[in-house]
Amino acid sequence: MTSANVVKVTERDGALLIEMDNPPVNALGIALRRGLMAAFERLARESALKGAVLTGTGRFFSAGADISEFGKTRENPLLPELIAFLEDLGKPVVAAINGQALGGGLELALGCHYRIAAPAARMGLPEVKLGLLPGAGGTQRLPRLIGVERALAMIVTGEPIDAAEAKTLGLVDDVAEGDLIGAAFRLLEGAVARGVRPPRTRDREEKLAAARADSGLIDRIAEPLLKRQRGLPAPRACVEAVRAAVTLPFEEGLKREVELFAQLVNSPESKAQRHIFFAEREAAKLPDMPADVRPREVNKAVVIGAGTMGGGIAMSFANFGIPVWIIDQDHESLDRGLARIRENYQITVSRGSLAADEMEKRLARIHGTTDWSVLAEGDVVIEAVFEELDLKQRIFRMIDEKARPGALLATNTSTLDVNKIAAATSRPEDVLGMHFFSPANVMRLLEIVRASKTSFDAIATAIAIGRRIGKVPAVVGVCDGFVGNRMLHRRTAQAERLLLEGALPQDVDQAVVAFGFPMGPFAMGDLAGLDVGWRIRKARGTKAPISDALCEAGRFGQKTGAGYYRYEKGSRTPIPDPEVERIIIETSKRLGITRRPISAEEITERMIYPMINEGARILEERIAMRASDIDVIWVYGYGWPVWRGGPMYYADQVGLGQIEARLKHYAETLNDETLRPAALLSRLAAEGKGFSSLPVQPIAI
Numbered sequence: 001m002t003s004a005n006v007v008k009v010t011e012r013d014g015a016l017l018i019e020m021d022n023p024p025v026n027a028l029g030i031a032l033r034r035g036l037m038a039a040f041e042r043l044a045r046e047s048a049l050k051g052a053v054l055t056g057t058g059r060f061f062s063a064g065a066d067i068s069e070f071g072k073t074r075e076n077p078l079l080p081e082l083i084a085f086l087e088d089l090g091k092p093v094v095a096a097i098n099g100q101a102l103g104g105g106l107e108l109a110l111g112c113h114y115r116i117a118a119p120a121a122r123m124g125l126p127e128v129k130l131g132l133l134p135g136a137g138g139t140q141r142l143p144r145l146i147g148v149e150r151a152l153a154m155i156v157t158g159e160p161i162d163a164a165e166a167k168t169l170g171l172v173d174d175v176a177e178g179d180l181i182g183a184a185f186r187l188l189e190g191a192v193a194r195g196v197r198p199p200r201t202r203d204r205e206e207k208l209a210a211a212r213a214d215s216g217l218i219d220r221i222a223e224p225l226l227k228r229q230r231g232l233p234a235p236r237a238c239v240e241a242v243r244a245a246v247t248l249p250f251e252e253g254l255k256r257e258v259e260l261f262a263q264l265v266n267s268p269e270s271k272a273q274r275h276i277f278f279a280e281r282e283a284a285k286l287p288d289m290p291a292d293v294r295p296r297e298v299n300k301a302v303v304i305g306a307g308t309m310g311g312g313i314a315m316s317f318a319n320f321g322i323p324v325w326i327i328d329q330d331h332e333s334l335d336r337g338l339a340r341i342r343e344n345y346q347i348t349v350s351r352g353s354l355a356a357d358e359m360e361k362r363l364a365r366i367h368g369t370t371d372w373s374v375l376a377e378g379d380v381v382i383e384a385v386f387e388e389l390d391l392k393q394r395i396f397r398m399i400d401e402k403a404r405p406g407a408l409l410a411t412n413t414s415t416l417d418v419n420k421i422a423a424a425t426s427r428p429e430d431v432l433g434m435h436f437f438s439p440a441n442v443m444r445l446l447e448i449v450r451a452s453k454t455s456f457d458a459i460a461t462a463i464a465i466g467r468r469i470g471k472v473p474a475v476v477g478v479c480d481g482f483v484g485n486r487m488l489h490r491r492t493a494q495a496e497r498l499l500l501e502g503a504l505p506q507d508v509d510q511a512v513v514a515f516g517f518p519m520g521p522f523a524m525g526d527l528a529g530l531d532v533g534w535r536i537r538k539a540r541g542t543k544a545p546i547s548d549a550l551c552e553a554g555r556f557g558q559k560t561g562a563g564y565y566r567y568e569k570g571s572r573t574p575i576p577d578p579e580v581e582r583i584i585i586e587t588s589k590r591l592g593i594t595r596r597p598i599s600a601e602e603i604t605e606r607m608i609y610p611m612i613n614e615g616a617r618i619l620e621e622r623i624a625m626r627a628s629d630i631d632v633i634w635v636y637g638y639g640w641p642v643w644r645g646g647p648m649y650y651a652d653q654v655g656l657g658q659i660e661a662r663l664k665h666y667a668e669t670l671n672d673e674t675l676r677p678a679a680l681l682s683r684l685a686a687e688g689k690g691f692s693s694l695p696v697q698p699i700a701i
């Protein structure tokens with residue numbers, strides 16, 4: 001791509017219109033930076049030109065630096081130089097912010113002398129989400145425009161603001177209803193007519209005064225913001241950079257920002273977060289999908305089953321403006337389900353995260369019924385009933401009878417064979433799994449399960465629906481537990497074994513939390529309820545001795561005030577319980593296991609490495625297309641710390657040789673065949689390669 005292709009420059013009444021045209025998001029890669037520099041240089045050179053309007057084509061002003069260039073040698077001009085040149089031009093440049101202005105895109109706008117936004121524009125500095133900070137002057141210029149308090153909030157959380165708020169804060173001079181470019185040229189004309197030197201953001205000091213007068217202010221504002229960011233380096237560096245804006249002259253502040261950026265861009269955390277950024281976008285791309293496949297149109301959804309899962313799925317549709325019917329077989333379950341939905345919304349309203357009228361709008365999109373004829377209304381039908389194959393097959397026969405031709409038919413099963421469910425219909429090409437994660441209205445992962453006869457356009461439709469309702473879709477193949485739960489199962493088995501061998505629930509949970517998960521497996525078990533797994537085990541004739549013993553003692557987790565921990569009334573804080581210790585020790589004894597002290601290191605390895613091993617088997621069997629898809633599933637569905645990049649990425653950082661050696665060691669010392677390294681893991685380890693070296697593969701069908 002040449003710079004002439006990505007920057008369009010036209011002359012209008014003695015001024016330039018400079019349009020960034022680098023689809024899909026106007027990322028500021030080298031071609032765009034060169035093109036902009038050439039346009040700014042022309043503006044400086046040609047005395048007849050009085051100024052310029054800078055805008056973007058499409059939905060974006062610019063989504064910022066080209067993330068794929070990070071970590072490589074970047075070519076000049078770099079963005080900070082480009083912005084410095086622009087700011088010092090001596091002729092006015094108006095940023096006409098037509099859509100999203102993010103990261104370096106917003107920093108470019110901050111270097112302009114005036115800013116005017118379309119009503120739908122959004123502005124933000126999301127670098128922190130990639131483990132970075134705004135490295136093109138954003139930490140120095142934004143506080144000068146909107147004050148330290150709001151700038152810190154935007155930079156440390158990475159959350160964007162809309163045009164109306166940007167106007168209130170002084171980030172933009174105006175919001176243009178209607179013709180943005182026309183309004184931007186009028187603003188430019190006014191500035192030229194006034195004949196003043198174009199104002200530079202760097203010179204504006206007045207909004208820094210409060211923080212300069214009160215040396216504790218920054219830390220007081222930063223403290224609650226940092227608390228939510230779990231000690232990661234980027235948010236802390238963001239605060240330091242803003243502090244530099246307050247305490248140092250502009251040029252020195254810029255230098256400090258560059259130094260901090262350089263540290264972050266090479267940090268393992270940021271590399272992992274950038275890996276996840278691209279992995280998330282890859283996870284829904286099928287190497288064998290023909291390029292001309294288009295998703296079907298979806299305007300209405302039907303969810304079958306008003307339980308916790310069905311309710312959460314219905315809320316996900318309603319939250320994004322899609323009307324949804326919930327069918328349940330009896331009025332009582334339906335009413336209970338609808339009441340729970342209302343309660344859930346009400347909790348969000350009472351926390352201040354949702355306006356009451358918005359709640360009513362969302363509720364108005366959810367309709368409950370016991371009448372199966374509404375199946376004919378759905379462009380997508382999602383079944384979310386009990387995990388029983390017979391029951392699901394019966395329901396799919398009914399769906400087949402009543403759903404309209406071309407409707408997407410999805411099951412939310414987490415364990416059953418989607419092929420067998422699809423076989424109950426006369427249209428298996430329309431059937432797939434849409435596996436949501438609890439709570440379905442909150443968790444972002446959506447495993448889309450491709451069965452052997454699922455058509456490409458059905459998959460494309462499920463992906464499009466997932467994106468529309470704010471989920472992160474990852475396409476996987478059929479097997480027990482699919483990708484996420486199949487790997488989780490390995491961790492659960494080791495967690496239970498560790499208890500039998502000598503650890504206590506709090507030891508295991510602490511190790512997992514120290515690794516970076518929000519919660520350990522036992523606290524998680526108590527939250528989800530231990531009785532569910534117990535019932536499944538009883539039906540399948542399998543055992544988990546400690547969990548079974550707890551359930552037999554009526555300890556089902558938080559809902560009964562006791563599980564692996566005890567809970568005070570009304571509290572969700574797990575408290576270690578001597579009674580649990582007694583049950584565990586007694587169970588070990590009964591099974592003839594001699595307990596031993598177990599190190600935190602062993603616990604961590606046994607919580608993580610067996611999952612990686614299962615991930616390798618999943619890749620061998622072509623249940624997943626890429627190692628990075630597995631990373632996405634763990635980050636978005638199970639709280640894997642994003643700054644560790646997902647299990648397969650993490651494995652590559654540790655080194656597959658090391659992981660193989662530890663798995664072999666545990667397989668032998670614990671006499672546990674499930675821990676034998678997978679053939680793929682051993683092969684890659686022998687070749688000195690990582691999972692990232694594997695090519696993308698189609699899912700086995």
Ligand code: CAA
Pocket residue numbers: 024025027063064065066067068079100102103104105107126127130132133134135136138278281282
């Ligand atoms: N650099 C490189 N590629 C980018 C990109 C960026 N900044 N932003 C998006 N893309 C790519 C995506 O990888 C995707 O590529 P494929 O189609 O090949 O998968 C394509 O653009 C479209 O992106 P999305 O699928 O994400 O489209 P969307 O409409 O759902 O979301 C978005 C658009 C909100 C901009 C989202 O892509 C996003 O959040 N991008 C990152 C924004 C960001 O973090 N900017 C800061 C960059 S760092 C920086 O600017 C540092 C600095 O200070 C100099």
